[in-house]
Amino acid sequence: xxxxxxxxxxxxxVVITGKDRGKRGRIQEVRPRERTVVVAGVNIAKRxxxxxxTKNQKGGIIEQPMPLGLGKVMVICPHCGKPTRVAHRSDExxxxxxxxxxxxxxxxxxxx
Numbered sequence: 001x002x003x004x005x006x007x008x009x010x011x012x013x014v015v016i017t018g019k020d021r022g023k024r025g026r027i028q029e030v031r032p033r034e035r036t037v038v039v040a041g042v043n044i045a046k047r048x049x050x051x052x053x054t055k056n057q058k059g060g061i062i063e064q065p066m067p068l069g070l071g072k073v074m075v076i077c078p079h080c081g082k083p084t085r086v087a088h089r090s091d092e093x094x095x096x097x098x099x100x101x102x103x104x105x106x107x108x109x110x111x112x
Contacts, residue, residue, distance in 0.1 A: 005032050005070065006086040006097065010108040013073040014083050015042055020068075024076065028065070036067035043068050079104040 007013070011027045020042050029038040045066045051059035074083035077099040085100040097106040 005030060005035070006088075007037055007070065007073070007075060008097075008108050011106075012076045012078070013037070013039060014076055015039075015068065015072055016074050016083065017072050018043075018068075031067060034067065035070050037070065037073060038065050038067050039073070040065060075106065077101060077104065077106060 007027060007030055009027050009030055013025060013027060015021055015023050023042050025039040025042045027037050028040050031037065043066045044063050047062045047064055049057070049059055049062055051057060075086055076082065077084045079099065080102040082101055084102075086106065087098045087100050089096055089098045089105075098104070099106055
């Protein structure tokens with residue numbers, strides 16, 4: 001049984017291990033089944049593509065972010081600005097994510 005993912009699209013994270021250690025970015029996509037996240041500007045890979053005139057697509061080398069494992073990233077608290085673990089706090093009607101360091105609520109501004 002897998003534990004629920006505490007990361008959300010739009011969270012600011014820092015990479016804590018691997019070749020991109022120390023880099024920061026925003027989560028573009030969360031993949032719960034694979035337990036990975038795609039982060040803008042982190043773990044960039046080059047992909048060679050052929051031109052496809054039917055889709056109006058040019059050929060060449062495209063750089064795109066690849067998925068990172070959940071264990072390699074930590075959420076950055078918007079209040080204290082430090083990497084933190086995420087806890088949950090709930091009342092009768094609301095449930096919110098909370099920074100383990102400072103205790104403030106972690107609110108994500110949804111990107112448009």
